[in-house]
Amino acid sequence: MTSVPRQVDELAQAQPAEDPGVTRKDGLLRIVQGLRRVDTGTYALRIRLAEKLGIGTIDINAMAFVGEVDGLTPRDLGKALNITTGSITAMVDRLESKGFMVRKPNPTDRRSVLLHLSPEGTDAMQWANDHFAAAAAALLQGSSAESIVDIAEFLEGIGQRLMAAASAPEPSAPEDTDS
DSSP states (O other), rough: OOOOOOOHHHHHHSSOOOOOOOOOHHHHHHHHHHHHHHHHHHHHHHHHHHHHTTTTTTHHHHHHHHHSTBOOOHHHHHHHHTTOOOHHHHHHHHHHHSSEEEEEEEETTOOEEEEOOOOOHHHHHHHHHHHHHHHHHHHHOOOOHHHHHHHHHHHHHHHHHHHHHHHHHOOOOOOOOOO
């Protein structure tokens, strides 16, 4: 049995469902479960791509971040992946030697470099994007352009909120006042 996230409970109580046969809570829970499946499927696809390219999944994650935000500094990439400066240097060296990533001088800071996917790196990430596109196209066949735009906006919004949540500071624990 899947546990119901607290936020799903709270949102379901705040807004009644329009269809009495399906509760808002049931719908929200299905969305959360679906997003978890997408996350698991994405991870499985990244494992397969890493094996295909002869690199690690952390390398694929680095390529995905650089593909999403072209021109990241190694420091920003390290923060995004939560790995040390030394590990980032070794990873970028490895990806550069395999032809998937390139370093270019940072025009605003001569002590720094900016990371970019090489054409081979872009092609490798396109392999994963092609799988996403094929899965989406199969499911959206016969859907209206308006509903496709609605779905795209929904997913973009979730992605933005998850990125914001990932970078937001955790609330501090209450201090012990029993002393």
